[in-house]
Amino acid sequence: MANIIQPLKHFTKFESITQGQKLIEQALIYKENPNLDKAKGAGKRIGCIFLNPSLRTRVSTQLAALNLGMDPIVLNMDKEGWALEMRDGAVMNLGTVEHIKDAAAVLGSYFDILAIRAFPSLTNKEEDRSDFIFSQFVKYSGIPVVSLESATRHPLQSLADQITIQENWSGKSKPKVVLTWGPHIKAIPHAVANSFSEWTLGMDHDLTITHPAGYELDEEFTRGATIEYDQSKALEDADFVYVKNWSAFNEYGKILSTDSSWMLTESHFQKASTAKVMHCLPVRRNLELSDEILDGSRSLVQQQAKNRIFAAQAVISDLLEQL
Amino acid sequence: MANIIQPLKHFTKFESITQGQKLIEQALIYKENPNLDKAKGAGKRIGCIFLNPSLRTRVSTQLAALNLGMDPIVLNMDKEGWALEMRDGAVMNLGTVEHIKDAAAVLGSYFDILAIRAFPSLTNKEEDRSDFIFSQFVKYSGIPVVSLESATRHPLQSLADQITIQENWSGKSKPKVVLTWGPHIKAIPHAVANSFSEWTLGMDHDLTITHPAGYELDEEFTRGATIEYDQSKALEDADFVYVKNWSAFNEYGKILSTDSSWMLTESHFQKASTAKVMHCLPVRRNLELSDEILDGSRSLVQQQAKNRIFAAQAVISDLLEQL
Amino acid sequence: MANIIQPLKHFTKFESITQGQKLIEQALIYKENPNLDKAKGAGKRIGCIFLNPSLRTRVSTQLAALNLGMDPIVLNMDKEGWALEMRDGAVMNLGTVEHIKDAAAVLGSYFDILAIRAFPSLTNKEEDRSDFIFSQFVKYSGIPVVSLESATRHPLQSLADQITIQENWSGKSKPKVVLTWGPHIKAIPHAVANSFSEWTLGMDHDLTITHPAGYELDEEFTRGATIEYDQSKALEDADFVYVKNWSAFNEYGKILSTDSSWMLTESHFQKASTAKVMHCLPVRRNLELSDEILDGSRSLVQQQAKNRIFAAQAVISDLLEQL
Structure with missing residues (x-):
């Protein structure tokens, strides 16, 4: 039945039990044999954009991409002083240096897949709930986007958690x-x-x-x-x-x-x-x-952390199908 | 006629119309087929040194190098706390930790090509006009140097701009x-x-x-x-x-x-x-x-941004000729 | 006689004159032919963890790993805001976000080799002398660890220095x-x-x-x-x-x-x-x-700096033997 599930367009949330089970099974296959699909992503690039810091997520995503033969490029936009403007129509005469719609479009033209971390403000409930930053990247980049934790969801973590539950x-x-x-x-x-x-x-x-x-x-x-x-x-x-x-x-x-x-x-x-x-x-x-x-x-915390690699690998592998 | 133009020694400014046309044509070839010269830079390393922040320039240069099979290594010296001494003969008993002549020589011995971003102070006109920092890297590294924007010029941007004009x-x-x-x-x-x-x-x-x-x-x-x-x-x-x-x-x-x-x-x-x-x-x-x-x-702004990759690829490819 | 020396488990200090001589000789072989063992580390990953800044050490280690066909991944934990808790049993209700034992175990499960820089406080003599941070990574990561300078030693520098003395x-x-x-x-x-x-x-x-x-x-x-x-x-x-x-x-x-x-x-x-x-x-x-x-x-300072690459390459090559 797995072969009739449509490949993912983006990976931002839970889609369906069949999709979830397919990803879990693929992740477990990669855990047994990380280099199985080494040729699948050759010449493809994933841009990993961090608007907030990360250790596990960053490294596990890089390793997943390398396992698939891709080149991962990390951009710590939080640390590298690239303040993005989020408001449509804003007159940018303050601290922001680039509008998210321009940055997202450029990144979308440079990479094959974007992976993005954007935490919530925890001060503006409706903006956070709408996953605004994240949805702008989806809208303007024009390429598949993977959530590395948005304002409302952390689906790669959850996939790794479900893999761990299944294993145990x-x-x-x-x-x-x-x-x-x-x-x-x-x-x-x-x-x-x-x-x-x-x-x-x-x-x-x-x-x-x-x-x-x-x-x-x-x-x-x-x-x-x-x-x-x-x-x-x-x-x-x-x-x-x-x-x-x-x-x-x-x-x-x-x-x-x-x-x-x-x-x-x-x-x-x-x-x-x-x-x-x-x-x-x-x-x-x-x-x-x-x-x-x-x-x-x-x-099971170390097992969950280890499974982050294979969760990311299964997701990226699936996204590569459409490229 | 293109085949009698000397390969570049460095890429820091406009050289000649024939050189410019050659680079534009090469960039357009790479835009059609980015992996054409995948083997050309195999085993070669480009060090991308940022004394000032960058997004487009950094990523496009990394992608250009990867397209040529090279390993790009990024050093954000501005963020990584490595304050360089610029004055010849200085007694370094203040905030600088390494003299540019030593740093440039080491980097020159580690890499095959250096790419450097160094903004002007905008306070010292004559120092900025002389492109002092940049010229020190050229002098002491002993290897080909690519400008990722110096105090006075941004030639990779300009090459991308000329490619875009030609396309339109x-x-x-x-x-x-x-x-x-x-x-x-x-x-x-x-x-x-x-x-x-x-x-x-x-x-x-x-x-x-x-x-x-x-x-x-x-x-x-x-x-x-x-x-x-x-x-x-x-x-x-x-x-x-x-x-x-x-x-x-x-x-x-x-x-x-x-x-x-x-x-x-x-x-x-x-x-x-x-x-x-x-x-x-x-x-x-x-x-x-x-x-x-x-x-x-x-x-045409997105087209210009995209052309940054192929501008860098044409330039690096040309510099590889002399190695 | 070199062939009866046990491969290194970790590289943190001087071990013996035979081991030292073996590493010097191997480094000089790699200096002649950096790509000799390009296949040896294929598919292997080295995590380079910097709790303090670095230029030469970081780049030379990356190049050494690339020469061996490995994927190096750099984590500037000092700059990326990941404050580690060092005290066993601590109630972590202050500034630290992760205990070193958890971080080291995760990194140990993600990489094949870890390379770590951790400077001394210079305020707590006994803690510094015990190389506490470093020993925690050795203890909890469960994989080979290379010192990129610990509180008490900088063995890759010293190996490069001995190579340079032998050359001269x-x-x-x-x-x-x-x-x-x-x-x-x-x-x-x-x-x-x-x-x-x-x-x-x-x-x-x-x-x-x-x-x-x-x-x-x-x-x-x-x-x-x-x-x-x-x-x-x-x-x-x-x-x-x-x-x-x-x-x-x-x-x-x-x-x-x-x-x-x-x-x-x-x-x-x-x-x-x-x-x-x-x-x-x-x-x-x-x-x-x-x-x-x-x-x-x-x-001889530039020669020493250049030899850092081959010192690291000889050490990592030796550590790869046990994997």
């Missing part, structure tokens, strides 16, 4: 997946939590989301999940527990709680003895998640 | 080319304007330069052009209109005008209905140039 | 090597001086170290050298004079002298007429070392 689940029934809020000292975007929810539900797993009151996520991403405010109840019989901080969505970008009792330790797993723990990294140890969990046998 | 001109007589000053809020270098004038005159086109009084460019670059202070008169019957801001040259580095009537809109083209508009990018929209021009059919 | 010594007896302190205005790490002493003694050369009182280096590195506080006496009959500033080791990180009479000029060589002068670069001219020496025939 041999049960016949659906796994019980729990997404739990963890404490943090900074206002953190919703993208990882949104995307994890979207993909976990989309892949037809059973999802429970737990967080302090006020931390409800955008329902666009969580519809179909069980919301349970009592963390200990949510964790009962969990197979996979995904830990992530996010700032409030309703009181947009606010920090409402730093309650350390939400940080998982072994004692939280009394009714979920075999549960595995996931986190997208970077993790603030002993704030978001305890040393004992991260250094113990429940942790 | 099928007339039998010389095209009428107009270089018009446009407003800006910052003090901008003269390099693009100087080089455009030098190349346009060198390629034997008809050039009119128009700007507010006081914005006269260095005559070294403009000798042979018509200087016309009335912009509307200058634009009459224009075939190509190149828009660029620059700061004053006589009152060196000063901003003398931000008169917004100099910004081109459709109403400026009543007597030049078929004129094409050019700009090197990045452009500050609605300050230097209006949305209606940039988004309309007169605009 | 045809005498039958041991050369007399002098390591002389030179003035500087900043507090400089001990790594280059430590390593040069360690390697010069390890390669069984005759070593005299001269410096103002109070600048004694850590005896761990200098045991076996002659310490001579009178610079002119130390220089007598020298064959090679290595110039380097370092801050005090006993009064840790302090600047005790900036006495300019310690800066070498031609007049210092009256009793060492054929002596060659070495420096690792970057050098502050006319502060650490005079123009007349650097620009004269005694200077």
Whole structure:
């Protein structure tokens, strides 16, 4: 059935369970044999545009591109002082040096694929929700665009997470997946939590989301999940527990709680003895998640990080089909 | 006749009409077939040294080198905290960490070709005019040097501009080319304007330069052009209109005008209905140039940007001949 | 005999004279023929992690990796805002975003070899001496690690220095090597001086170290050298004079002298007429070392810099043996 799925035009979000399963399977094939399609991308270039810093995402995307024989070129626009104008019709007599529509069009004419990271402001809810920066790149570049985390989603992370769940689940029934809020000292975007929810539900797993009151996520991403405010109840019989901080969505970008009792330790797993723990990294140890969990046998965090390479490779490989 | 032109030693300025025509023709060949000379630069390395930030220039040079099979290595010396000492005989007991003569010699021993961006200070006219930093790299590196914009010239941009003019001109007589000053809020270098004038005159086109009084460019670059202070008169019957801001040259580095009537809109083209508009990018929209021009059919700016790749490829390919 | 030496597990310090000689010989082979082992590293990736800035080290390591057919990926973690937590058990509720043990493990799973630069604080002597940051990368990455300069050593520089000495010594007896302190205005790490002493003694050369009182280096590195506080006496009959500033080791990180009479000029060589002068670069001219020496025939500094490529290539080639 995989052969009748249309190749991706862009990779910005969850599309369908068949598409998701196809990407997971392709990623696992590449994990076994990273150089399988070394010739597929020869002579093709992917531009990796970072409006925000990155380590794992940047390196895993570069490696994925190299595995496919492509030339990856990284542009740290945040660090390289290239402030983009976002407003249509703006009179650019202040700090911005280039309009996103011009920059996107040039980059679109230089590369075969663009991969872009653009975090939310966390101050303008509607602009963030519209994924404005990201959609401008899609609109003006004219070439396939891969999200390296947008204002609202982090689909490559979520694909890597689903690969990891599949690798660690041999049960016949659906796994019980729990997404739990963890404490943090900074206002953190919703993208990882949104995307994890979207993909976990989309892949037809059973999802429970737990967080302090006020931390409800955008329902666009969580519809179909069980919301349970009592963390200990949510964790009962969990197979996979995904830990992530996010700032409030309703009181947009606010920090409402730093309650350390939400940080998982072994004692939280009394009714979920075999549960595995996931986190997208970077993790603030002993704030978001305890040393004992991260250094113990429940942790899948390194496996998730490794799978980022093959998630990106499967996605880029799929995008290459249309070129 | 092209086959008797000597290969370039360095690429820092306009050399001759035959050399210019040879590079344009080679660039157009590469535009048709970017991988034509994929083996030519195999195993060769180009070091791209940025003392000032860059997006288009950096990426287009990297792509040009990759098209020729070379390994490009980028050094953002401005961002990476490597302050170079420029003064001969200096006692280096202040902020500079390495003398340009040592750095240039090392880079010259590491690479096969160096490409360098070094903006002017706009405060020391004679030092800027002598292209001091640039000439030190030429002197001490001992290898071919490509200008990625020096204090006084931006020849790769100008080559891309001439390629674009050739692509858009099928007339039998010389095209009428107009270089018009446009407003800006910052003090901008003269390099693009100087080089455009030098190349346009060198390629034997008809050039009119128009700007507010006081914005006269260095005559070294403009000798042979018509200087016309009335912009509307200058634009009459224009075939190509190149828009660029620059700061004053006589009152060196000063901003003398931000008169917004100099910004081109459709109403400026009543007597030049078929004129094409050019700009090197990045452009500050609605300050230097209006949305209606940039988004309309007169605009060649994206074509110019794309041609940067093939301009660089033609130049690097020529420099490889001597290695 | 070379064929019975075990391949390196990591490259962080001097190991043995046979290992040293093997690396020198291999480097000289690569200098003659850089592309000899172009296929050896194909498909392998080296991650070059800079916690501190670098020019020569970064480029020479990239070139060495390219010569071996590897893909080098550079991460300027200092500039890219990725503050690592170093303390075990820390509650990460301040500025650090990722624990070194997590970052090192991820990088270890992404690359085949890691190369790391991590300077000392010069404020915490015991932590610096333990090469803490460096040892954490060795411990948690699980892959071969190359030092690009640690808190205490700079072994790739020292290997390049020994290659340079061998290239310039045809005498039958041991050369007399002098390591002389030179003035500087900043507090400089001990790594280059430590390593040069360690390697010069390890390669069984005759070593005299001269410096103002109070600048004694850590005896761990200098045991076996002659310490001579009178610079002119130390220089007598020298064959090679290595110039380097370092801050005090006993009064840790302090600047005790900036006495300019310690800066070498031609007049210092009256009793060492054929002596060659070495420096690792970057050098502050006319502060650490005079123009007349650097620009004269005694200077080997450019040769040392060039040999950095082949030192790195020999080391990485050796590390590839175990993969």
